[in-house]
Amino acid sequence: MKIPYYPGCTLKTKAKDLEDSAIAAAKVLDIEMEELPRWNCCGTVYSLASDDLIHQVGSIRNLVRVKEQGANQVVTLCSMCYNTLKRANEFFLADEEKQDRINRYMDEEIDYTGDVAVVHLLEILRDEVGMEKIKAAVKKPLTGLKVSPYYGCMLLRPASIGIDNTERPTVMEDLLRALGAEVIDDPYKTECCGAYQTVNRKDVVVTCVHSILTSAQRNGAEVIALSCPLCDFNLDNRQKDILQTYKGFHPIPVLYFTQLMAIAFGLDESVCRFELSYNDPRPLLKSKGLIE
Amino acid sequence: MKPRIGVFVCHCGLNIAATVEVSEVVKAIKDYPGVVHAQDYIYMCSDPGQELVRKAIREKNLTGLVMSNCSPSLHERTFRNLAASEGLNPYLVEVANIREYCSWPHQGDKETATKKALTIIKATIERVKRNQALVPLIVPLQKRVLVLGGGVAGMQTALDIAEGGYPVTILEKEAYLGGRVRQLDRTFISLESAPDLVNEMIDRTLKQPNIEVLTTAQIENLSGYVGNFEVRIRQQIPWVDPDKCNGCEACITACPAEVPSAFDRGLVTRKAIDWTPGERSGDKSIFLDHQVCRRVTHQENCTACQEACKEGAIAYPEDRFIEQTYGAIVVATGHDLYRKSALTEYAEDPDVLDALQFERMLAEDGPTGGKVMRPSDGKVPKEVVFVQCAGSRDPDKHFPYCSKVCCMYTCKEARRYKEKVPDGQAYLFYIDIRSTGKGYEEFVKESVEKERLLYLKGKVSKIARQGDKLLVLGGDTITGVQVEIEADLVVLAMATVPNPGAKELARLLNINTDPYGFIQEAHPKLAPVETLTAGIYLAGTSQAPKDIPHTIYQAGGAASKILSLFSRKELVHEPLVARVDTEICAGCGYCRDNCAFQAVDVDPIRKKAVVNEALCEGCGACATACPSGAIQVKNLDSKQVFDMISIVTQDYSLQP
Numbered sequence: 001m002k003i004p005y006y007p008g009c010t011l012k013t014k015a016k017d018l019e020d021s022a023i024a025a026a027k028v029l030d031i032e033m034e035e036l037p038r039w040n041c042c043g044t045v046y047s048l049a050s051d052d053l054i055h056q057v058g059s060i061r062n063l064v065r066v067k068e069q070g071a072n073q074v075v076t077l078c079s080m081c082y083n084t085l086k087r088a089n090e091f092f093l094a095d096e097e098k099q100d101r102i103n104r105y106m107d108e109e110i111d112y113t114g115d116v117a118v119v120h121l122l123e124i125l126r127d128e129v130g131m132e133k134i135k136a137a138v139k140k141p142l143t144g145l146k147v148s149p150y151y152g153c154m155l156l157r158p159a160s161i162g163i164d165n166t167e168r169p170t171v172m173e174d175l176l177r178a179l180g181a182e183v184i185d186d187p188y189k190t191e192c193c194g195a196y197q198t199v200n201r202k203d204v205v206v207t208c209v210h211s212i213l214t215s216a217q218r219n220g221a222e223v224i225a226l227s228c229p230l231c232d233f234n235l236d237n238r239q240k241d242i243l244q245t246y247k248g249f250h251p252i253p254v255l256y257f258t259q260l261m262a263i264a265f266g267l268d269e270s271v272c273r274f275e276l277s278y279n280d281p282r283p284l285l286k287s288k289g290l291i292e
Numbered sequence: 293m294k295p296r297i298g299v300f301v302c303h304c305g306l307n308i309a310a311t312v313e314v315s316e317v318v319k320a321i322k323d324y325p326g327v328v329h330a331q332d333y334i335y336m337c338s339d340p341g342q343e344l345v346r347k348a349i350r351e352k353n354l355t356g357l358v359m360s361n362c363s364p365s366l367h368e369r370t371f372r373n374l375a376a377s378e379g380l381n382p383y384l385v386e387v388a389n390i391r392e393y394c395s396w397p398h399q400g401d402k403e404t405a406t407k408k409a410l411t412i413i414k415a416t417i418e419r420v421k422r423n424q425a426l427v428p429l430i431v432p433l434q435k436r437v438l439v440l441g442g443g444v445a446g447m448q449t450a451l452d453i454a455e456g457g458y459p460v461t462i463l464e465k466e467a468y469l470g471g472r473v474r475q476l477d478r479t480f481i482s483l484e485s486a487p488d489l490v491n492e493m494i495d496r497t498l499k500q501p502n503i504e505v506l507t508t509a510q511i512e513n514l515s516g517y518v519g520n521f522e523v524r525i526r527q528q529i530p531w532v533d534p535d536k537c538n539g540c541e542a543c544i545t546a547c548p549a550e551v552p553s554a555f556d557r558g559l560v561t562r563k564a565i566d567w568t569p570g571e572r573s574g575d576k577s578i579f580l581d582h583q584v585c586r587r588v589t590h591q592e593n594c595t596a597c598q599e600a601c602k603e604g605a606i607a608y609p610e611d612r613f614i615e616q617t618y619g620a621i622v623v624a625t626g627h628d629l630y631r632k633s634a635l636t637e638y639a640e641d642p643d644v645l646d647a648l649q650f651e652r653m654l655a656e657d658g659p660t661g662g663k664v665m666r667p668s669d670g671k672v673p674k675e676v677v678f679v680q681c682a683g684s685r686d687p688d689k690h691f692p693y694c695s696k697v698c699c700m701y702t703c704k705e706a707r708r709y710k711e712k713v714p715d716g717q718a719y720l721f722y723i724d725i726r727s728t729g730k731g732y733e734e735f736v737k738e739s740v741e742k743e744r745l746l747y748l749k750g751k752v753s754k755i756a757r758q759g760d761k762l763l764v765l766g767g768d769t770i771t772g773v774q775v776e777i778e779a780d781l782v783v784l785a786m787a788t789v790p791n792p793g794a795k796e797l798a799r800l801l802n803i804n805t806d807p808y809g810f811i812q813e814a815h816p817k818l819a820p821v822e823t824l825t826a827g828i829y830l831a832g833t834s835q836a837p838k839d840i841p842h843t844i845y846q847a848g849g850a851a852s853k854i855l856s857l858f859s860r861k862e863l864v865h866e867p868l869v870a871r872v873d874t875e876i877c878a879g880c881g882y883c884r885d886n887c888a889f890q891a892v893d894v895d896p897i898r899k900k901a902v903v904n905e906a907l908c909e910g911c912g913a914c915a916t917a918c919p920s921g922a923i924q925v926k927n928l929d930s931k932q933v934f935d936m937i938s939i940v941t942q943d944y945s946l947q948p
Contacts, residue, residue: 165636166636167636167637167754168636168637185756185757187639187754187756187757187758187763187765191754191765215758215763218758218759219758219759
């Protein structure tokens, strides 16, 4: 199947590892993610933090681009992009008057009617591909790798747009099990990573991330799997700050679920772009015999 | 006979007279066709005012009265009684409401108000012209009460009524009396034994000669109305004969059906045939629970217990049906706790209990013999977290209401825990402490100060298994810090919800439930023990969450309402009911479908609508639904309505 794909800014810079591994892994499952032409910023915090119509225009315009492709579905990888675009859609559908104003404002584009479904890759894997098919595509099962999935907030909250149960999600667990990994259940998997506090309140993020990582480690995790580039930055890069505050902390590698898919599907290591990780996961993966 | 109507216009002090030009109204109405007397007075309801009306009835030989004053809910009865005492049929008296409908809303606009008052009065005169003299309906009264539920609410109501001398039947769906209270360990605030309290009540109930107790019985069908409810009851006859059973337990060993014990809230299992839960020690008897027996659940012809029994005490007779007429019904079906699995942020873990499970653990007659232990490994828990408002006061995700008793029983449970594990630590998360009862606040204060219970004001966001412990994440909003507790046991004060089946029962009884399934009282303040269906009353937690004292108050209230009902020889019903003109009725049944009181039915043979006058409330829904005008409400038929409309719309007539 072919599906328009909305990357978002980080996927082209810091989270290139997410994009490359996702596109390659999806291809194995006959999903062709076709990058949307002329996409712009998803809106990020601006569209979520304010009721102003103008802040929604960026988000909606991306959905118009999807319509221009003749499609009614768009897939995202970044949890934040998923959240913003889906909520922009909700915001738009809730008020006819606002729909009208936004469409008048964007006079060069075709009118948007709120009929584009925003989906996350995890939803496609669960609902359209199915775990059985994924299991069948595994060439190098992640046997013995103890992975703790981490959802953060953007995939699950608010409940109206969440891809799974807000408090007890299982989609990533099911996926990782299909890939052959040993799944670790970490009670902190839906707790906040500190998000944008990382910019000016590093200490807050350090506290949050330290609880998340040590809890996962206490439960036996060797690696964390996630889907959000911002979570990834906080959980991975902030470990150097954690080390300064918490002396006994042991660093732990953090990977995107798509990187684990790529490894399990036996794809070339280069699509995983491991060099972008702060904590190099390669020694661990090598010790498990998953990469050369 | 030509109508001779008297019109009486009240000033109501200045309430009416300041806005309506009363003297002008009287002048204008004096010569209206059919009116033979018109008069105004400052307070028509006062003794001299009433005397004026009496005098006019006598002297002018009036055939109808139009009382132009306040709302009929205030003085319709006054003037109808007055008419009756003067020999004038009370149903020939109508009120023209010129206060609430006219002078009050039109203050400062005398011209409009006066004109409108005149219109209202003229319309009422037209109505009275077609009014008929009616006689109240007499309905027989069966002085026998059915109480649904054998918990403290049901037993207390039954005892109060039985002691008043009337026969009562208690229907209990379980095999034992005592309801939820029977499952408890102690009561707050006296910390006395709940089983002792309830057993004393059960004793009195069983010994009371006017009370008949039917266990494992449920109501199957209901028809009729206040004074005459026809009830069909289905009772499961015990499959074990208590006279033959010697308690050898051979049947229990043989039984293949093992299920979580409902009475012990799943802390232990029981066989389909087992000792009766909640029986008083000493008279323990073996009981076969039909709901879990494979003969019922799997439609199997399992006879394992019968084969094992050497005394021949076991047989499998069919259910029996009882048909009986009751004058009144009391709903006392109690409550349940919200299911733990609804709170997905809290782990489904053997060491996360709901409050009733913990009660069973504290209770001496419980599965642990009163010993507090972790279900997972039997260790004594040293750190116990109690979570209040688990599902209550959470309008977004669960229930907006306060479950009312959790603050108190959580405090009590924590105290009992400290009694049993003195070196243990109890943490109590709360939103507010609602200790509004006599001595309640003192109980909580004492628990904090003397028993050192650690109260934390905040909610618990997560409970998760962390190795040997349960990780509890929460907030303490007073110090503003996030709290992490590694607990051995967590007790959730789950929201109180109606018993499953309450909605279905309500439908069967034709009474209402609130949005959460609690039985709806007729009025929250003025009629809290009645339902909107006459003759059906309420007691206990089937209406709303409440503690034992409040349950007893309400049970007493329901009983006294019924005793007052039974103090009459027979029931009198307003004659303002619907009437069917069988010459016109085509038997379409629209009236039946629109009746909220199930008072109309279509005779299947004659194909005509039939009104049960005892049930009819005279609302007129049938009359508006009838396509041919065959069904009409007495003294408010369509001719009267059209006459009134013609008066009111005179100024807007299309004719020039």
